[in-house]
Amino acid sequence: MNKPKVYIDGKEGTTGLQIYERLGAREDIDLLLIDEEKRKDVEERKKLLNAADLVFLCLPDAAAKEAVALIENDHTRVIDASTAHRTAKGWVYGFPEFYRYPGEVIGQAARVANPGCHATGFLSSTMPLVSLHILPKDYPLTCYSLTGYSGGGKKMIAEYESGEKGKDLYSPRIYGTNLRHKHLNEMRKISGLDQPPVFCPVVDDYYKGMATTIMLHNKYLLGQPTAKEIYHILMAYYAGQKLISVRYEEEGGMLPANALAGSDRLELVVCGHEEQTIVTALFDNLGKGASGAAVQNMNIMLGLDETTGLHLD
Numbered sequence: 001m002n003k004p005k006v007y008i009d010g011k012e013g014t015t016g017l018q019i020y021e022r023l024g025a026r027e028d029i030d031l032l033l034i035d036e037e038k039r040k041d042v043e044e045r046k047k048l049l050n051a052a053d054l055v056f057l058c059l060p061d062a063a064a065k066e067a068v069a070l071i072e073n074d075h076t077r078v079i080d081a082s083t084a085h086r087t088a089k090g091w092v093y094g095f096p097e098f099y100r101y102p103g104e105v106i107g108q109a110a111r112v113a114n115p116g117c118h119a120t121g122f123l124s125s126t127m128p129l130v131s132l133h134i135l136p137k138d139y140p141l142t143c144y145s146l147t148g149y150s151g152g153g154k155k156m157i158a159e160y161e162s163g164e165k166g167k168d169l170y171s172p173r174i175y176g177t178n179l180r181h182k183h184l185n186e187m188r189k190i191s192g193l194d195q196p197p198v199f200c201p202v203v204d205d206y207y208k209g210m211a212t213t214i215m216l217h218n219k220y221l222l223g224q225p226t227a228k229e230i231y232h233i234l235m236a237y238y239a240g241q242k243l244i245s246v247r248y249e250e251e252g253g254m255l256p257a258n259a260l261a262g263s264d265r266l267e268l269v270v271c272g273h274e275e276q277t278i279v280t281a282l283f284d285n286l287g288k289g290a291s292g293a294a295v296q297n298m299n300i301m302l303g304l305d306e307t308t309g310l311h312l313d
Ligand SMILES: NC(=O)C1=CN([C@@H]2O[C@H](COP(=O)(O)OP(=O)(O)OC[C@H]3O[C@@H](n4cnc5c(N)ncnc54)[C@H](OP(=O)(O)O)[C@@H]3O)[C@@H](O)[C@H]2O)C=CC1
Pocket: 009, 010, 011, 012, 013, 014, 015, 016, 039, 040, 041, 057, 058, 059, 060, 061, 063, 081, 082, 083, 115, 116, 117, 150, 151, 152, 153, 154, 155, 285, 286, 289, 290
């Protein structure tokens, strides 16, 4: 049987390289590679985009839209890691754990939008609680999200790793202060909330890893559950999942944002008591937040075990 041909457009970028790292040694796919000096040549990219059965777009939004327009056949399937198509018509949102039968949705799709990294953390806690009607749709939710600097791609990595970095870059920096972060559309649409959260992202002086936290007053939730009951609800929702686990923090311990750096898993940590709850998603912005999720989606699209080639520790 012919192996599926796979092409990574943007392979030299932060996300693309991590996908390549997960696919390079695989024998169940045939990886198409572009000549280094032609990697931005439109005609050469067009050839590969049309020769492939499946392509990853690891590009800025405008280049991702251009790449889709270059595809002129019915067989090339697309996984787009950029923000360009996450709420677009005709695209499936690539968060497998949100579908009862991911193989029938993502597995059949021609166009899959890979979730944003902050959106992944936010939705992993919020979407189940809204869909189970625990969290009312009109709840005025807030969220803060810590990320390592690789989340900003090559340009931000270069800033943080430059010998001349200024003093600001040694401390956590709150950004997105116009409160119009590019992930808000998908956060609202996929969570089912009436309005997006007030969202506060923070980038800090470490390479990768995320901690995305929502804060809840239990008395405004359906049935007024305790934090421990919210933990049980999320445990039941994700039962049997290979990449998402849930735990309850009994001891009031610290949650380092790089706890799952290097892994493609995501852990939800529930903390709190009778009156208040926080739920924090710990994961790697380059793992379940980007490249790991993209490879998980590819596996499902190709009918393979979803964890093939992923880092599960
Ligand atoms: N970093 C992260 O944690 C995450 C990133 N994403 C998204 O994934 C996409 C890629 O991000 P990231 O890898 O961080 O970004 P990078 O800047 O690290 O990489 C982007 C790559 O695309 C290349 N490129 C730019 N324009 C073109 C073009 N017209 N044709 C071919 N190649 C082109 C760049 O070339 P050059 O090397 O010359 O600059 C670069 O290698 C973005 O949309 C980003 O928002 C999503 C989730 C998380």
